[in-house]
Amino acid sequence: MTDLLSMRGVSVTYRTETGDVPAVRDVDLELASGEIVGLAGESGCGKSTLASTILRLQPQTATVTGEVLFEGRDVLTMGWGDLRALRWAGASMVFQGALHSLNPVRRVGDQIAEPIRVHTPEVPDEQVRARVGELLEQVGMPAVRARAYPHQLSGGQKQRVMIAMALACRPRLIVADEPTTALDVMVQAQVLDVLSALVHELGVGMLMISHDLSVLAELCDRIVVMYGGRVIETGPSKMVFGEALHPYADALSAAFPRVGDRAARFAPSGLPGDPPDPAALPPGCAFAPRCPRAIEDCTLAVPELLSFGDDRSAACIRLAEVS
Template sequence: MNGSAQLLEFDDLSVTYRTGGGDVPAVRGVSLSVAAGEVVGVAGESGCGKSTLAATILRLQPPSAKVTGRVLFEGEDVLTMKWGALRTLRWAGASMVFQGALHSLNPVQRVGAQIAEPIRLHEPGLSDKTIDGRVGELLEQVGLPAVRARAYPHQLSGGQRQRVMIAMALACRPRLIVADEPTTALDVMVQAQVLNVLKDLVSDLDVGLLMISHDLSVLADLCDRIAVMYAGRVIEHGPADKVFTDPLHPYAAALAASFPHIGDLAARYAPSGLPGDPPDPTELPSGCSFHPRCPQRFEDCDRVVPELRGDDTRAAACLLLEAP
């Protein structure tokens, strides 16, 4: 989807979880890429496959998952890497900022020691003084004073903990950062601060960033491109501003319309939204998976599966785009 050299490429990726109740298709035929210095967003409601997609980058999916297709990091397939190469990839090649820093940080260990842990693992032989200096630099890079390295997680605010998670993700100087809903638990002011930190890091360090969120407005402000997922598939992708202001797919339009407009009384008293929830992956509807909730559905939608049509710049999977 981008002409420059790619850091990350999903090539027709599908992930199915094997459970006692049967197979659960979480990701279905996703192709997507991220280049150095680029921010790519993945949007969609809970259950649309976003986090499963992210987990495959570091091969964190459970053993019960059946994965087909390829996940290429700098041209090498993560899914077939030997353990030594995969161990090097994690932290040093690509790292992840998880949702909910309070649950991801060790509550009985100072945050400086937690940031230092991957450095000690991937760069053995460094002195304690050198590592402590690196930890202080990382904290300052994300807008925290170096002295906060001595704090425990409970002594930090939500926004500060999230910055610690970002500092930890940067500890081994990765080329790709994966941020899975990193601002969900934060208030809007702190959310804006954390997003600015991420934006500046991409610009200053020339890393790639894959940003996952249910909030299309957040992605529109931060990302270069956005891919919208529904029921495990990418149903629209394109430039962030276009997907937010001029969506092609009715589902992307519904996500964009759910963003509140301050001062708009009509939106206040009649908020936009969609009835129902994304389908159960074990009972996907026939035809277009979105058609039971689509306000623009027509006769063919319940029997024809729309393909992603367009080009590397802009595409959508909707029969409305194929209608004469």
């Protein structure tokens, strides 16, 4: 078990009018202080649902089972007082689509100051203002931009403000859910640089979610790949991106060719079909209908996530052949 985050057997099922949607199934995930772990997978595979359990932010229609241990304490069963302290001060989140979640009629400096004021009301105003300036400078913006309203900032600057908010109460863990998807590639690279520099400088842990494996490979120490709500591969990021074991992780990796990779240029690869409906997964391996290596046995049982060497694992019955 790691010191910071240890998720064990986590499953999340949404109740809907048309029936239950088991969005996350029996997921284990470990994240140590100072480590950046990437969570990858196509749309609908359960990344945001899994991430929402870390701060217990899932909607009331969701039933969560398993354990989400933050610094050894289970987030799923802790009392409201402890949960309030955990949110922002222990762990914080940069949301998917965060660009639109800033309040348009409040100066960004006041919005960054808010969690500091809520969690440490005894800190005098002057010190809060100084801290807001320091946070803006940490994310590469001049302190005077605290007076700006969101509409006066570019997309990249707004995203930096969101990161400054997430850092405001000095959390030990940041959960970043597609923090740069809405930005153009150049700004995306700048924002990701800021994030990774801060994580390393401040020694906090980060769970970074993206469907883009190449972004994760650049930034993360390890990558966890999900499919149909389950983890299907984990390992050091350069290996999962470059030499994936599982056919799905391999296809996902091939969908984002490396710069200068001539072979990929001349043989562009894609993944046929769509990810499965979590409420109606195919029998056995959920990837079987799209898998180029599928054989009849693949549909008989859900493949177990097996260790492969010291630091890798994958869930594919043909793993022995791949190795």
